[in-house]
């Protein structure tokens with residue numbers, strides 16, 4: 001992808017970590033530069049397809065494609081802040097809001113052009129709920145993801161299932 005695009009987005013913050021709003025700027029800029037990612041989209045019936053578009057000391061950017069029904073499951077981001085935007089199709093983001101044992105799952109659709117950004121303690125599940133439509137999204141994290149913990153939603157709240165190091169997916 002174009003390093004100019006990223007540099008414009010992060011401007012004065014290039015040397016340090018980016019906050020949620022700055023990451024939202026990054027994903028919006030990358031999304032607007034369609035020539036940098038459109039021909040890189042691939043599909044994988046076995047699971048979400050993803051490719052890292054950019055990484056430096058402060059942040060990383062990923063392109064993800066979602067076939068109908070594909071989802072992340074509940075997960076955190078290992079202490080990284082993040083943002084994502086949908087560039088094709090739509091995604092449904094679910095979060096547990098409130099006390100863990102009595103909280104409510106809130107689901108919000110994210111349509112093309114909308115961006116969601118979050119801080120380092122954020123946990124969510126993202127799914128392509130469409131019956132027949134592909135979804136494509138751009139994600140940014142700062143610092144670059146080092147690990148992610150997956151959770152199961154139970155009647156007692158979110159229960160950790162396990163933690164994956166970045167090597168589990170960056171080698172793909």
Ligand SMILES: [Fe+2]
Nearest residue numbers: 075076077124
């Ligand atoms: Fe996530």
